[in-house]
Amino acid sequence: MSASAGEKLPRHVAVIMDGNGRWAEARGLMRVKGHQAGAQAVRAVITAARRRGIPMLTLFAFSSENWRRPAAEVAALMQLLGRAVQDNAAELNAQGVRVQIAGDKSRLAPRLQQILNDVEALTAPNDALILNIALNYGARPEIIRAVQAVAVKAAAGQIAVQDIDDAVFSSELYVPQDVDLLIRTGGEFRLSNFLLWQCAYAEIYVTDTLWPDFDAEVFDRALAFFAGRERRFGRTSAQLKATL
Numbered sequence: 001m002s003a004s005a006g007e008k009l010p011r012h013v014a015v016i017m018d019g020n021g022r023w024a025e026a027r028g029l030m031r032v033k034g035h036q037a038g039a040q041a042v043r044a045v046i047t048a049a050r051r052r053g054i055p056m057l058t059l060f061a062f063s064s065e066n067w068r069r070p071a072a073e074v075a076a077l078m079q080l081l082g083r084a085v086q087d088n089a090a091e092l093n094a095q096g097v098r099v100q101i102a103g104d105k106s107r108l109a110p111r112l113q114q115i116l117n118d119v120e121a122l123t124a125p126n127d128a129l130i131l132n133i134a135l136n137y138g139a140r141p142e143i144i145r146a147v148q149a150v151a152v153k154a155a156a157g158q159i160a161v162q163d164i165d166d167a168v169f170s171s172e173l174y175v176p177q178d179v180d181l182l183i184r185t186g187g188e189f190r191l192s193n194f195l196l197w198q199c200a201y202a203e204i205y206v207t208d209t210l211w212p213d214f215d216a217e218v219f220d221r222a223l224a225f226f227a228g229r230e231r232r233f234g235r236t237s238a239q240l241k242a243t244l
């Protein structure tokens with residue numbers, strides 16, 4: 001990676017890990033085989049993020065809309081997620097990774113909930129990399145949940161309505177931190193209900209690479225893309241150059 005890319009690292013990278021099914025279908029395999037292959041790419045992106053010194057990584061593993069898939073695929077995904085978390089928990093912990101689940105765990109099988117709670121507790125003291133796994137996650141349900149939490153506080157007189165601001169609101173989200181770089185594999189230019197609030201000013205990198213083929217090289221291309229962006233946040237380019 002070039003020196004200039006190193007100077008402008010995103011603090012929070014979010015990834016829509018898409019294309020497992022197409023990867024499998026292109027090989028004449030069952031879609032589930034694509035999800036299995038995708039698990040390896042998850043390990044690759046976590047390692048790459050750690051090596052590059054990214055403080056926070058949020059991975060979209062299962063959306064609140066993915067329940068609409070055939071029951072057998074949903075069941076296979078749930079089993080795979082549980083196994084992947086269990087098999088990698090000790091290594092993630094040894095690497096200083098803190099795992100947090102973003103999403104509604106209550107609809108998940110009790111056994112899977114237990115596995116997720118265990119890895120969250122095990123890795124809670126770590127801070128080398130914060131890894132948010134978005135599971136049964138949808139941005140709209142996340143926002144509604146935050147609105148409800150703030151409304152409860154306002155109704156109880158714990159906060160005045162005029163004091164509700166970005167910080168108050170985002171503190172009630174599963175993922176309070178803004179996304180700097182959003183990566184989507186599989187070539188689709190859409191957000192699929194992922195981190196709508198947090199991506200307000202995210203730089204968006206879409207690659208045709210299918211998720212099981214994702215590796216450190218693709219990650220570095222996304223980081224180089226990010227380093228080359230001028231993030232204006234509403235200002236003009238001339239204003240930014242004047243403050244350099």
Ligand code: IPE
Pocket residue numbers: 017018019020021022023061062063066077186211
């Ligand atoms: C992403 O891959 C994994 C999940 C949504 C769980 P897909 O399964 O959506 O793969 P495509 O988009 O059908 O290729």
Ligand code: IPE
Pocket residue numbers: 016017018019060061062063066188190192
């Ligand atoms: C988004 O992928 C969800 C995950 C990657 C977990 P989808 O494959 O579900 O998205 P759509 O349906 O193509 O928008």
Ligand code: MG
Pocket residue numbers: 018019020186
């Ligand atoms: Mg898809």
